[in-house]
Amino acid sequence: DAGVTQSPTHLIKTRGQQVTLRCSPISGHKSVSWYQQVLGQGPQFIFQYYEKEERGRGNFPDRFSARQFPNYSSELNVNALLLGDSALYLCASNIWGEDDEQFFGPGTRLTVL
Amino acid sequence: RKEVEQDPGPFNVPEGATVAFNCTYSNSASQSFFWYRQDCRKEPKLLMSVYSSGNEDGRFTAQLNRASQYISLLIRDSKLSDSATYLCVVTIYGGSQGNLIFGKGTKLSVKP
Numbered sequence: 001d002a003g004v005t006q007s008p009t010h011l012i013k014t015r016g017q018q019v020t021l022r023c024s025p026i027s028g029h030k031s032v033s034w035y036q037q038v039l040g041q042g043p044q045f046i047f048q049y050y051e052k053e054e055r056g057r058g059n060f061p062d063r064f065s066a067r068q069f070p071n072y073s074s075e076l077n078v079n080a081l082l083l084g085d086s087a088l089y090l091c092a093s094n095i096w097g098e099d100d101e102q103f104f105g106p107g108t109r110l111t112v113l
Numbered sequence: 114r115k116e117v118e119q120d121p122g123p124f125n126v127p128e129g130a131t132v133a134f135n136c137t138y139s140n141s142a143s144q145s146f147f148w149y150r151q152d153c154r155k156e157p158k159l160l161m162s163v164y165s166s167g168n169e170d171g172r173f174t175a176q177l178n179r180a181s182q183y184i185s186l187l188i189r190d191s192k193l194s195d196s197a198t199y200l201c202v203v204t205i206y207g208g209s210q211g212n213l214i215f216g217k218g219t220k221l222s223v224k225p
Contacts, residue, residue, distance in 0.1 A: 035213075042117070042200050042215030043157065056212050090156055092213075102213065104156035 002026070004093050004105030012111045013081050021076045021108045025093030031055070032074040033102060034066055035090040043090055049074055050096055078110075086112045114139050119201050119216035127224055130191045134219045136184040136201030143214075146177055147202040148186050151218065157200055160186075191223045 005024045013019050025032050031050040035043035045058040049068035063079045072093075078085055088109050092102040119136045126132050138146075146163035161168065163175040163184055174187040184201055201216040 033213075035215075040217070042202075042217050043213070045212045045214070048212065058212065101159050104158065106156050 004091055004103055006089075006091050006105040006108050008108060009106065010109045010111075012113065014113050015081055015083060017081050017112075018077065018079045019081060019110060021078075021089050021091075021110070023074045023076070023091030023093075023105060025072050025074075025091075026103055029093035029095055029103075030072050031094050031096045032068055032072065033092045033094075034074070034076045035092065035104075036060075037088040037090060037107070038084075039087070046076070081112045083112050086110060115216075116140060116214050117201055117203055117216035119199075119219050121217055121219060123220040123222055125222045125224060126191055128191055128193060130223075131187065131189050132191055132221060133188075134186045134199055134201070134221075136186075136216055138182050138184070138201075138203045138214075140203070140205060140214075141182060142205050143182075143203040144206065145204045146184055147213075148173075148175060148184075149200040149202055149215070151198045151200055153197075157215075160199070188221075191221075193223050193225065196221055196223045 007022045033048040034046040037043040047066045048056040052068045066076045068074045088107040090107045091105045094102045117138050148160040149157040150160045151157040161170050163177045167176045172189045176185045198218040198220045200218045202213050
C-alpha cells in the first residue's frame with residue numbers, strides 16, 4: 001500500500017509569494033496533520049484536520065491556512081512568505097483513535113529567498 | 114522552558130556500545146509518549162511508544178517516570194544502522210489527536 005504522499009518534493013519561492021503544499025493520506029485514513037520542521041529542530045505542529053474539519057491549530061500566524069477535501073487529501077497554504085518559513089513541511093495521516101499512530105510523508109522542502 | 118527537552122548530542126559510539134537518551138517534558142497533563150527516529154533528510158518514523166511500566170522492543174528499551182516527567186531510551190548492542198536522530202515526543206491527547214510535541218532530537222552516530 002502507498003504511504004503518505006506529498007507534492008512537490010522541493011520548492012523555491014521568494015519573499016512575499018504564496019505557496020500551496022499538497023498531501024494525500026494513506027488509504028482509509030481520515031485525519032491529516034501538518035508540521036513544520038526548521039533545520040536543527042524537531043517538527044512543530046501547525047494544523048490537524050479530521051473529516052474535513054479543523055481539529056487543532058498550533059501557534060502559527062494567520063498567513064498559514066489549510067483545508068481537507070472530501071477524499072481526505074489536504075492542502076497547506078502559506079501567504080506572504082518570509083525567509084523564516086524555509087523548512088521541511090511534513091504531513092501525517094492516521095485513522096483517528098486514542099492510540100492511533102500518525103504516519104508521516106516524505107515532506108516538502110520549501111526554500112524562501 | 115521548552116515543552117520537551119533533549120540532549121542534542123551528537124552521541125558518537127562504536128558498534129556494540131550501549132547508549133542512553135534522556136528527555137524531560139514540562140506539561141504534567143501529558144498522556145502519551147513516544148520515541149521517533151528520523152534519518153537524515155527523511156521523515157520521522159515511530160520507533161516505539163513509551164508506557165509507564167516500561168517496554169522493550171528487541172535492543173530498545175523505553176522508560177517513563179511520570180513523577181519526574183522524564184523519558185528514556187536505551188539502545189543495546191548498537192548497529193551502524195542505528196545512526197539517526199532520535200526524537201522524544203509527547204502529547205496531552207492520544208497519539209492520533211494531533212499536536213505531537215517533539216523535542217529537538219538527539220543525533221546518534223554509530224562508528225565501525
